[in-house]
Amino acid sequence: MNKYLAVGRWEYLEKIKSKAFLISLFLTPAIMAGMILIPAALASRPDTETKVIGIIDPSGKVHGPLGKMLEDRYKLPNGQPNYLLREIPVPSDGIPGAKAAADTLISMEAMAGCFVFAGDYLNDSIVEYRSSNLGDIRLTEQVFETVRDYVRQNRLLAKGLDTSMIRELTRPLTLRTMKVSRPGAEEESGFNQVFFTGYIFMMMMFVLVLTTGQILVRSMLEEKSNRVVEVLLSSCSANDLMFGKIIGLSGLGLTQMAFWAVAGVLLSAKMGTPLPPAPMVLLNLLYVVLGYLLYAGIFVAMGAPVSTEQDAQQITTYLMLVLFVPIFLMFSIAQAPNSGLVRILSFIPLLTPSMMIMRISILMPTPAEIAGSLILLAISAVAMMKVAGKIFRTTILFTGKRPNMRELVQFIRSE
């Protein structure tokens, strides 16, 4: 057996049993699913209690029909109305007095909010809504929509249209969204589905790089501090040791990905969501694998010289920040996937994988860009491996102070 395979086999078999790996294997998808599903579940959970909304209605004509519209449209699961309009009487000192009374009720949480239909709202087109919480998106969406419809209907009524005509003219519209990847190829797809395909691949790479990268740095650190590294280096070359580690940990990463992929396929089959097309998955995987190798090289190069846990921690933190850059840019990429900045960033090897994965899911970049970025990424990965090998050879025996950049460059040169 080649020695690097022996090292790889050892790293794989020992680390796959480690707690860190098992945790990342099960916990990561759980956290990711939690991050996506829990807010969605919370947001879509129906109200259980009727919400009272006040209305200041000096004309006395609005609250009756509007209240009925709301009650008809939105019901609680138990059949009770979801929203109840409550008229706030206008006292002798006029609207300001009514607003003061409403504000008191709002602050006592007796009401979720209050509409003010003062003046000639049909012509001024202004209706005021007062609330202590404007972040209740579902309430504002549902109630505001009803108020808009009510005002629109009343304008049409004022122009002399009859109610059946109005219903006919204002019937709801269904919007179908189609994703066109190339001329003649259309598929039904929404923003979320597009976004999440890229998002999931990007997340996958992050977790892969971070968990196995961390395991890699830890394992070098362990061998350094227990001095096993001396025995290892007397039995195999530094290159065997480094590549063995990378092979073993890549295997670990592949296991992790395969596990998640199977889980993902099962889940999507159960939930009935379509899987992304195979060529896209393969292309994404290519970016993930090359990106992973590049980062593995960086982890080795930065991890081999350190001899304390704190220094190792620092390295993973720095790399994490670099990895997260595309996440910050996610929405700008979605808005302008072909902008100059996005294109330039796609060709910075450290960012290439996540940038391209994001772009592929939003709008397929040109074949030239894909080929170019893949070649550049592959070259960088190989170059990084070479540099990492040199640093590894010269610094793996170091203990004590972490060498600075200048010393590192000297080591690489002197090799």
Next chain:
Amino acid sequence: MTMVSVSDIRKQYATVTAVDGVSLEVRRGEILGLLGPNGAGKSTTIRMILNIIRPDAGAILFDGKPFSPPVQNAIGYLPEERGLYRKSTLINTILYFASLRGLSAAESRRRAYDLLKRFDLLTYYNRKVEELSKGNQQKVQFILAILHEPSLLVLDEPYSGLDPLNQVLLTEILMELKKKGTAIIFSTHVMDQAEKLCDAICLINKGKVVVQGPLGEVKNRFGTQAVRIEYEGDGSFLAELPGIRGMVRYENYSEFSLDPAMGTSQLLRSVLAHPAKLEIRKFEVAQPSLNLIFIQLVGAAESGGKGGGHE
């Protein structure tokens, strides 16, 4: 038959010359003591022999040939600072290191069984390394160094941390290996052990060889003018007597070498005449111990002349 021959190797680190022209030879079936104070360059020399680091200059030959993968598989190494993978099982650890030396799993298992039995570790076969005591871990490390039956065995302070019983066992095994023709490099600064075990020594200080050769020859070179006195009383004045060079002094025992100009009887007379009134139990003129040679040579280099003192 020379197994390893090292000629004129050098290694420079930034501003420090760690090894400065060391040459040595180890034959099959011979134990070479690589001696020297801390920081003398022993570890660097060993690392170069093991091909962990490359010398800046000089050559290292194994059976007359340069280092190669088969040579690597024929080397066993026990480093001074030791550790193991704590979370791994004993047998897996052994199989891993054996596979790195090119040994098949079946063969490794068979030999591991024999050695674990001999070292009384069979009960830990499938246990995690962290469950072993320190002494037992040390035995495991020694097993890792010899499992593949190396033809060159490099041991750095192999006795440290072993209890007397296991020291006996280790010595026994070293003697067996020696008989089988294993070339052994034994690095230590415990001179008593080196003196008992080694066929030849190589004493390094500050990166250079200070003295080397077969143990008897080295001792002869330092003459027979070593005096050992056992006594009761305050022997501190001994160091002040004329003609005394390099001294190892314990509470009731002193060893030193004597200026040839000063006769032993003259020395004995002045000891007896001294007002400290030592009660002499034993007075012996013999070959100097390795310890004394070490202290004289290294101590002289340290203080530029007068060596000796307490141990």
